[in-house]
Amino acid sequence: MKLYESKTAPNARRVRMFLAEKGVLDQIECVELDLQGGDNISVEFRQKNPLAKIPVLEFDDGTYLSESIAICRYFEALYPQSPLMGTTPIEQANIEMWQRRCEIYFMNIVGMGFQHTTGFFADRMKPIKEWGEVCVSGAAKFFKLLDAQLAHNQYIAGDSFSVADITALVSIDFARVIKLRMPEEMSHLKRWYEQMQQRPSVGV
Numbered sequence: 001m002k003l004y005e006s007k008t009a010p011n012a013r014r015v016r017m018f019l020a021e022k023g024v025l026d027q028i029e030c031v032e033l034d035l036q037g038g039d040n041i042s043v044e045f046r047q048k049n050p051l052a053k054i055p056v057l058e059f060d061d062g063t064y065l066s067e068s069i070a071i072c073r074y075f076e077a078l079y080p081q082s083p084l085m086g087t088t089p090i091e092q093a094n095i096e097m098w099q100r101r102c103e104i105y106f107m108n109i110v111g112m113g114f115q116h117t118t119g120f121f122a123d124r125m126k127p128i129k130e131w132g133e134v135c136v137s138g139a140a141k142f143f144k145l146l147d148a149q150l151a152h153n154q155y156i157a158g159d160s161f162s163v164a165d166i167t168a169l170v171s172i173d174f175a176r177v178i179k180l181r182m183p184e185e186m187s188h189l190k191r192w193y194e195q196m197q198q199r200p201s202v203g204v
């Protein structure tokens with residue numbers, strides 16, 4: 001199996017972290033793409049993913065899977081030990097809820113803030129600076145929700161580490177590119193962030 005990715009791309013990082021948590025990252029061949037250089041918008045790459053995004057998983061039979069969480073779900077089913085997506089129906093649903101909250105209301109907004117304020121992908125989209133700024137301040141509001149959740153929970157979705165923690169952590173780290181940092185006074189969020197730094201998967 002091959003994973004098309006980029007070391008600096010947050011979506012690719014969450015799949016790498018997930019695979020590291022499962023202990024199988026070294027079994028996958030990682031193929032580094034130059035996103036700003038346009039590797040992912042080539043005709044050849046669009047045959048792997050018509051949406052021209054990474055990460056993309058290539059199977060040995062020449063088929064492909066994209067969307068970070070779909071790739072994670074595949075590996076969760078393949079390696080169900082040390083579950084990262086829950087086991088009971090309520091655990092699974094709760095993790096899904098937090099994963100989606102972190103992705104939709106935080107990660108995607110941070111990404112839009114980055115693309116629209118920096119013009120990083122100006123060759124393939126029209127950056128609208130004002131919209132980027134709206135996204136940056138919208139994303140900042142999410143820290144409060146995370147801090148409140150972590151006041152009563154060890155991890156984002158409850159008592160165990162999950163894919164929701166991966167999405168939140170990767171998004172917080174990526175938010176630095178738009179100069180968005182966790183507010184100092186958010187002690188629960190800070191406690192959780194420091195705890196996350198102990199996991200070997202953060203460095204992959």
Ligand SMILES: N[C@@H](CCC(=O)N[C@@H](CS)C(=O)NCC(=O)O)C(=O)O
Pocket residue numbers: 009010011012035040041052053054055066067068069121124
């Ligand atoms: N919903 C997709 C998002 C994928 C995505 O936006 N990937 C970014 C990198 S983090 C990308 O490929 N950007 C290149 C571009 O927009 O041209 C997922 O979860 O994998």
